[in-house]
Amino acid sequence: MDEDNSLHLGRNTTNPPSLEISTLKRREIQSPLIACLLEAFIDEIGYEKTMQVASAAIQKDAMQAGKTMAEKYGGDSIKQLRRVVQEVWADGEALEFNILEETNEKLSFDVTRCQYAELYDRLGIKKFGFCLSCNRDTALIQAFNPQMKLLRTQTIMEGAERCDFRIVIE
DSSP: OOTTSOOOTTOOSSSOOOOOOOHHHHHHHHHHHHHHHHHHHHHHHOHHHHHHHHHHHHHHHHHHHHHHHHHHTTOOSHHHHHHHIIIIITGGGOEEEEEEEEOSSEEEEEEEEEHHHHHHHHTTOGGGHIIIIITHHHHHHHHHOTTEEEEOOOOTTTTOSOEEEEEEEO
């Protein structure tokens, strides 16, 4: 015990450990419970209605995340969005991607490996993967900057070889 009679149990009190976890780890923790809830709601109200309600709720959450990230990253430009992609979405090598074009008005990249899709597949819930993850992207980007638009025609989650992210400022 220290002189102030507090017990620190070996914890460094000058630099406490970060409670931040990667987005991929957060999805790994959340997804089994969410999938269980989705299955129960599908049994009660049907697949279409369940996915409609879940998508709306997930997009609402993504919108808040987009606003928060614009604040955290000090702006809502393509440059800041690229940092979000690199530092949040791809944290811990969750995504492998190639930047194809980056200007002040456009960010184009292809995701060539998606550990989110691999996670949902491993958990046996890939059928919900698009709803739980990919579904967030458009709402998050629009909330990050209302002038940005995501144009995407395919995702690894849905079976494609790559995800084609084309983000433009209109």
